[in-house]
Amino acid sequence: xxxxxxRQTGVALWRQIADRIRQAISAGAYDExxxxxxxxxxxQQFGVNRHTVRSAIAALAQEGIVRAVQGRGTLIERKExxxxxxxxxxxxxxxxxxxxxxxxxxxxxxxxxxxxxEVARWLKLRAxxxxxxxxxxxxxxxxxxxxxxxxxxxxxxxxxPAVYEKTESITRAFADLGLSDYVRATTEITAAHxxxxxxxxxxxTPGAIVLxxxxxxxxxxxxxxxxxxTRFSADRVQFTIEN
Amino acid sequence: xxxxxxRQTGVALWRQIADRIRQAISAGAYDExxxxxxxxxxxQQFGVNRHTVRSAIAALAQEGIVRAVQGRGTLIERKExxxxxxxxxxxxxxxxxxxxxxxxxxxxxxxxxxxxxEVARWLKLRAxxxxxxxxxxxxxxxxxxxxxxxxxxxxxxxxxPAVYEKTESITRAFADLGLSDYVRATTEITAAHxxxxxxxxxxxTPGAIVLxxxxxxxxxxxxxxxxxxTRFSADRVQFTIEN
DNA sequence: TATTATTTGTCCGTATGTATA
DNA sequence: ATATACATACGGACAAATAAT
Numbered sequence: 023x024x025x026x027x028x029r030q031t032g033v034a035l036w037r038q039i040a041d042r043i044r045q046a047i048s049a050g051a052y053d054e055x056x057x058x059x060x061x062x063x064x065x066q067q068f069g070v071n072r073h074t075v076r077s078a079i080a081a082l083a084q085e086g087i088v089r090a091v092q093g094r095g096t097l098i099e100r101k102e103x104x105x106x107x108x109x110x111x112x113x114x115x116x117x118x119x120x121x122x123x124x125x126x127x128x129x130x131x132x133x134x135x136x137x138x139x140e141v142a143r144w145l146k147l148r149a150x151x152x153x154x155x156x157x158x159x160x161x162x163x164x165x166x167x168x169x170x171x172x173x174x175x176x177x178x179x180x181x182x183p184a185v186y187e188k189t190e191s192i193t194r195a196f197a198d199l200g201l202s203d204y205v206r207a208t209t210e211i212t213a214a215h216x217x218x219x220x221x222x223x224x225x226x227t228p229g230a231i232v233l234x235x236x237x238x239x240x241x242x243x244x245x246x247x248x249x250x251x252t253r254f255s256a257d258r259v260q261f262t263i264e265n
Numbered sequence: 266x267x268x269x270x271x272r273q274t275g276v277a278l279w280r281q282i283a284d285r286i287r288q289a290i291s292a293g294a295y296d297e298x299x300x301x302x303x304x305x306x307x308x309q310q311f312g313v314n315r316h317t318v319r320s321a322i323a324a325l326a327q328e329g330i331v332r333a334v335q336g337r338g339t340l341i342e343r344k345e346x347x348x349x350x351x352x353x354x355x356x357x358x359x360x361x362x363x364x365x366x367x368x369x370x371x372x373x374x375x376x377x378x379x380x381x382x383e384v385a386r387w388l389k390l391r392a393x394x395x396x397x398x399x400x401x402x403x404x405x406x407x408x409x410x411x412x413x414x415x416x417x418x419x420x421x422x423x424x425x426p427a428v429y430e431k432t433e434s435i436t437r438a439f440a441d442l443g444l445s446d447y448v449r450a451t452t453e454i455t456a457a458h459x460x461x462x463x464x465x466x467x468x469x470t471p472g473a474i475v476l477x478x479x480x481x482x483x484x485x486x487x488x489x490x491x492x493x494x495t496r497f498s499a500d501r502v503q504f505t506i507e508n
Numbered sequence: 509t510a511t512t513a514t515t516t517g518t519c520c521g522t523a524t525g526t527a528t529a
Numbered sequence: 530a531t532a533t534a535c536a537t538a539c540g541g542a543c544a545a546a547t548a549a550t
Contacts, residue, residue, distance in 0.1 A: 032280030093547030229276035
């Protein structure tokens with residue numbers, strides 16, 4: 023774990039160190055022992071005081087990632103970074119399914135509104151056309167991995183929110199409404215610091231990073247059926263693209 | 266720009282505010298006036314003292330994103346985000362080419378070494394096989410957009426660093442060495458805070474976010490020819506995947 | 509069983525950075 | 530520019546729990 027931490031940057035040392043240790047755990051750096059190196063060693067490696075390392079470990083313990091035991095060391099409790107494949111047949115629930123026991127999609131809120139210019143462009147509707155907007159959070163084993171704002175053509179998918187609430191999956195909700203198959207047309211990926219809404223929805227702490235996708239799904243004729251802006255906790259997921 | 270900043274989280278308020286303003290600029294929130302709202306208004310919106318907003322704006326000015334002018338306001342100097350398409354025929358220079366006038370790839374350093382387990386796995390070599398490692402930075406109009414560590418099978422691509430230094434492009438360097446075409450096999454995408462090496466190579470300020478790709482290119486027979494870990498400034502780049 | 513080394517937990521004090529007024 | 534409050538970071542000393550000898 024090379025590379026030093028930086029001082030006087032507006033990001034506390036303990037937070038930089040917590041981010042680095044979390045990353046190292048997720049990369050499998052400590053798989054042999056199942057433990058984080060001793061505080062004194064980490065302090066030496068990062069060039070900081072042991073107390074500063076302790077602050078970082080306390081933050082990771084708060085997240086449930088490690089558990090410090092007096093006299094033994096700091097045990098790794100959870101080591102997760104879900105892999106999310108982005109393909110023509112991208113499916114959230116099925117894509118994550120093998121990596122977690124329970125996948126759930128929860129509906130936070132929904133409304134019917136008129137498409138603004140951006141939504142209309144992606145869904146190939148005229149601006150002002152009626153659309154359904156849904157705010158959702160998806161959880162793997164009760165840990166939130168992403169939150170999304172999604173728009174759907176209102177006429178074609180009347181009643182979608184109620185069906186989604188029951189099925190907890192877009193794929194199954196589409197199937198219930200007569201759309202048996204759909205494909206991913208385009209995906210845009212960016213990254214940013216989590217905003218206040220992300221922090222609440224994803225149970226993150228300020229300074230956390232989110233991977234943001236803007237994606238369009240179409241039916242097999244190429245007609246857009248969904249436009250979604252999804253925000254993933256960067257600590258908990260990675261994307262793969264297979265060509 | 267709704268949502269409050271958070272205190273006592275290891276991330277200073279001025280940095281949270283700087284990140285939010287940078288994001289708003291990049292999203293086009295102030296395109297009408299070309300200016301950031303007055304400090305007093307921002308302070309009120311974020312619920313902080315005006316001095317704290319001034320610290321945030323000073324950081325953005327240091328990055329060259331805004332310029333504060335006494336008596337006028339805070340002018341937006343730069344507002345950019347390059348689009349980087351990820352396809353089976355991903356080409357850095359050609360992909361960015363239409364969005365910038367001059368694309369350059371600069372060789373920072375190179376060496377011949379033995380493949381560790383990770384590199385060997387991706388390149389489908391045995392561990393310990395000779396590989397060429399190159400550290401590069403790519404710039405669009407003299408602004409760095411990514412830095413990369415790339416590995417190549419040493420026997421097949423002897424002399425690659427010298428050719429790359431001359432051609433400033435992997436595609437052209439491959440062509441010079443007899444590989445006329447190649448394709449992108451897999452791409453993994455994650456995000457993290459920039460480390461010290463990123464800050465230097467990409468001319469970023471501490472706390473900045475990098476998008477990280479791990480990618481393998483193969484020849485047309487599916488034999489791996491390159492494994493690269495590339496780090497993009499998240500403020501300057503977005504990815505698109507077309508299926 | 510007792511001893512020792514290792515490792516985390518707690519306490520003191522001091523200096524600097526952050527944020528407000 | 531000054532004053533105040535709190536968070537961050539450091540340094541040292543010692544206590545408590547665990548594992549190995």
